[in-house]
Amino acid sequence: MYRMNYKAIMLAFLLQIIAGVVWYASTPVSFLGRYFSEGISILPSIELALTFILSVFIYLLFIAWLLSKVRIPSWFGQFFLVIGIWLFIVMPNYVFVSLYLDISEPDAIYILSYGVVNCVIAAVILPLWRSSRSIFKS
Template identity: 60%
Template sequence: MYKINQKAVVLVFFLQLVVGGIWYASTPTALLGRSILEDASEQPSIIMAVLFVLSVLVYLLFTAWLLVRIKGMSGPERFFLVIAIWFFIVLPNYIFVSMQLNFSEVDVFYLLSYSAINCAIAAIILPLWRSSRSIFKT
């Protein structure tokens, strides 16, 4: 039985955090109403940063766990499964955010772009770098 490849999960997690930092640093001024470098008191709190990191980790661990539980699928099929998870779970938020927050299409696209990049990173690395089998049952 295959187990979750912890090395792959750690690699994907750090790549997603790096992309998250770049994504936040490139936030359009129109979306925030200010430049990222202005007014440090308006920066996200530590609690929000921790919640962000935890949400990325939980979603990644769920995806890795799901890929381990799926039997009889090849690497490309697992890739498309991760992409399908994003389409059917995350993408519907586009409609909700558009309707409830009155953001422009560009702003909504920017907000959801981070999850799309995270999904692509996970879809490329997790299905293709599977954990090795152990001859010892634990």
Template identity: 50%
Template structure:
């Protein structure tokens, strides 16, 4: 039985946090006015940061668990599984929110960009770095 590679999960998680900091710092002015996240220049509230960090970790852990449970013969299959999960599960929710909140296309694209980059990081690293198997069980 394959096990989940926690080193790969932590690497993807910390890379996503680094991308999230850059993503937050480049927030457009149209989204920063009156948002819960602040203005993009000041620090966001701690509870929002913890919520986003927890959501990112759960997403990476779920992706790794899904890859272990549906282990295919190639890394390309794992890549397409993670990208497909984002395309068919996460993307429709963002589109619904953008339409419901009546956002313009640049703001919706900005909101989608973090999820796309996070999914791409997970899709590249997790399938290529599977957990090592133990030959002897203790």
């Protein structure tokens, strides 16, 4: 079994935060009621931003921990494990959002799109950049 590679976790975390900023900046007018560039001074509250950052970090730590505990030796298998987690755990949220909240299909896809981006970033970086198993590490 491998240990978690904290450099890979931090790289994936930074890429996910950058993707989150881009995702928020491209928010459709139907959510904000205005164009993002018109209300640049109206940013999310500090509590909301910290909650977002903390939830992204906890999600990434969970995925890294899970990958360090499973016995899937190939990068391909670990990649599909992370994608499978998103498909079979997070994807049913699309059905919930579509059925119980009166949101159009493009808006529901936009809501779940950030999860797809996070999943792909984690599925590519974490399995490829695994921690070394050397017994000579200090």
